[in-house]
Amino acid sequence: MTIRCPKCNSDSFTTRDTGRKIGGAIGATVGATSALTGALKGSQVGMRVGAYAGPAGSLGGALIGALVGCATGAATGATVGKVIDEKVLNNCVCTECEQEFNPHF
Numbered sequence: 595m596t597i598r599c600p601k602c603n604s605d606s607f608t609t610r611d612t613g614r615k616i617g618g619a620i621g622a623t624v625g626a627t628s629a630l631t632g633a634l635k636g637s638q639v640g641m642r643v644g645a646y647a648g649p650a651g652s653l654g655g656a657l658i659g660a661l662v663g664c665a666t667g668a669a670t671g672a673t674v675g676k677v678i679d680e681k682v683l684n685n686c687v688c689t690e691c692e693q694e695f696n697p698h699f
């Protein structure tokens with residue numbers, strides 16, 4: 595099924611993906627923040643046992659935790675944003691007449 599502009603019936607259009615972009619950015623920020631909080635707690639514990647385990651272990655753990663949290667948050671945010679794009683926003687913009695429309699009406 596070809597998606598066409600409801601105004602001029604053109605099949606050339608672009609997608610804005612506003613929700614996906616914003617959702618990904620918010621998700622990455624939230625994910626990094628929560629990961630950072632966990633990493634800080636982890637490094638505090640790591641400092642107490644640092645005499646036995648060494649500081650490199652807690653630093654590495656904190657970095658990996660932050661990266662995983664950031665990537666997970668971004669993926670979650672992008673998924674939520676994609677749904678918002680498809681269900682709520684007029685995600686398509688006609689390149690012929692600049693009509694904004696939702697392909698899932």
Ligand SMILES: [Zn+2]
Nearest residue numbers: 599602688691
């Ligand atoms: Zn059009």
